[in-house]
Amino acid sequence: MARDVLIIEGYLAALATRLPGPRRARVAVLDELRDGLTEAAARHTDSGSPPRAAAEAAVDEFGTVDQVAAAFAGELVTQQARHVVTVLVVTGPLVGVWWLLLLAPTSPAGIPVLPLICVAVLIGLLVLATTGGLTRWVPSAVPRRALAGAAAVVVGCMVGDLGMLTVLATSSDAGLSVLAITAALASLIRLGCGVHLLRACRHAQQALSGDEPISPRRSAG
Structure with missing residues (x-):
């Protein structure tokens, strides 16, 4: 060469x-x-x-x-926030439907984290709205706030999954049916995904602050 x-x-x-x-x-x-x-x-x-x-x-x-790197940091961090939220918005219904099928027939109280999930969804939609094409009508979010919102959505989803798994583990009605196993596996997979996304948010935050080099292998794909 x-x-x-x-x-x-x-x-x-x-x-x-x-x-x-x-x-x-x-x-x-x-x-x-x-x-x-x-x-x-x-x-x-x-x-x-x-x-x-x-x-x-x-x-x-x-x-x-x-x-x-500093010149592109804001743009890339915003895209990271959108990527994180999009992953969770897409996977949310895929995970939630199993828990609804499993717990909702017994009682709405069987889904104690439902309000938290609703808040996480609203924050996620707000991040998407303030970082995309809708910024022509709504104020745009600065990269740091967009990233903080994305991280909050990740934490909310992870708490929701842990809550659902706790309900399943302490419930005497759910049993070990195929539906229960599927719902638990879906949440466990998303918990692993959440850990990866939180790391990506942390690395993006460090890049935005200029604290340390960020290896592309450690960022969310």
Whole structure:
């Protein structure tokens, strides 16, 4: 590989460790920067600079890794918040329907965490509304608040799942039916997903604050 390409790819590799957010969003940013760096290097080469010097000049024009990471942090953190909420909004009904089928026929009191789940859903919808196309009509949320809202939704869903599992474990009526096992497995899977999403939120928060490098392998995909 030519040295000029190595310089650009090395710069992008270092930047990749600083970017938070979903994998697809990070890849799109890196691809955009790669195209820009390649074009800038080509302009310097056309002006008579050697390939290596042209690549170094292009990198200098774009700024340091920390500067570029900070420039994209807000956008990527917002996308991380939307990604987290979307995952939970999509999986929520898939998990909830099993618990409704299992517990609702006995008594509405069999679902003690239902108000908490409703609050989590409302917060999630608010995050989506204030970070997407609806910002033409509603105030947009700053990245930090959007991320905090997403984390709150994750915690609410995890508490809800733990509550449902506790009800199942202490209930004498539910038994070990196929429905009960399915509902429990659904909540256990979402609890594992919730831990992963909370870590992604924490890493995104650290990237937004500039506290430490964020490895893309540790971010939510």
